[in-house]
Amino acid sequence: MYKKIEETLSRLNVESIAEARKNTLRPLVEFIQGKVDRKETVRINFICTHNSRRSHLSQVWAQALASYFNIGNVSCYSGGTESTALFPMVAETLKQAGFKVFKISETDDNPVYSIKYDENEHPIIGFSKKLDSEFNPKSHFAAVMTCSQADNGCPFIAGAEKRIPITFEDPKAFDNTPQQAEKYQERSMQIATELFYVFSQIKP
Numbered sequence: 001m002y003k004k005i006e007e008t009l010s011r012l013n014v015e016s017i018a019e020a021r022k023n024t025l026r027p028l029v030e031f032i033q034g035k036v037d038r039k040e041t042v043r044i045n046f047i048c049t050h051n052s053r054r055s056h057l058s059q060v061w062a063q064a065l066a067s068y069f070n071i072g073n074v075s076c077y078s079g080g081t082e083s084t085a086l087f088p089m090v091a092e093t094l095k096q097a098g099f100k101v102f103k104i105s106e107t108d109d110n111p112v113y114s115i116k117y118d119e120n121e122h123p124i125i126g127f128s129k130k131l132d133s134e135f136n137p138k139s140h141f142a143a144v145m146t147c148s149q150a151d152n153g154c155p156f157i158a159g160a161e162k163r164i165p166i167t168f169e170d171p172k173a174f175d176n177t178p179q180q181a182e183k184y185q186e187r188s189m190q191i192a193t194e195l196f197y198v199f200s201q202i203k204p
Contacts, residue, residue: 061192
């Protein structure tokens with residue numbers, strides 16, 4: 001793993017997570033642990049309305065943290081109830097945390113990014129897509145709802161073994177304001193901290 005990401009992770013404080021929030025995270029811990037115990041592939045699809053901010057941050061941090069805690073056979077995805085584009089500030093926020101991010105497709109409306117957390121691991125492919133995109137798994141996955149709008153609007157996710165609401169506040173509210181970078185960083189660190197807690201609970 002890149003040294004800067006490890007340094008970012010070393011600053012996280014899981015003690016800051018309230019007990020009520022740990023209870024919200026518990027179903028995801030149980031899903032992952034069950035898969036690990038049965039030696040099955042862990043597939044997690046993080047879902048948000050536009051697949052542009054929170055779902056991407058969750059996907060990237062989850063994949064990196066699975067590697068950090070040496071939990072094998074973990075594949076993380078993201079999707080939306082509609083397709084838009086990965087918001088550029090998300091890519092910038094991940095760069096600040098130590099990820100190597102670059103565009104591998106220059107389409108203006110929905111560019112495709114390579115997001116690496118380790119020089120020898122396969123990059124995460126980041127672009128906006130609907131949750132049922134051919135790029136995403138069709139069955140045997142957990143659907144983690146990262147925004148209340150998607151959570152309320154998608155009571156049924158086809159193929160999902162488990163549907164887990166773990167919602168985050170949208171940093172979009174601060175777009176084009178002086179606090180934009182700070183608020184995206186804040187949300188990224190919250191997601192990283194909570195997913196660090198999740199993966200730290202898994203017993204190989």
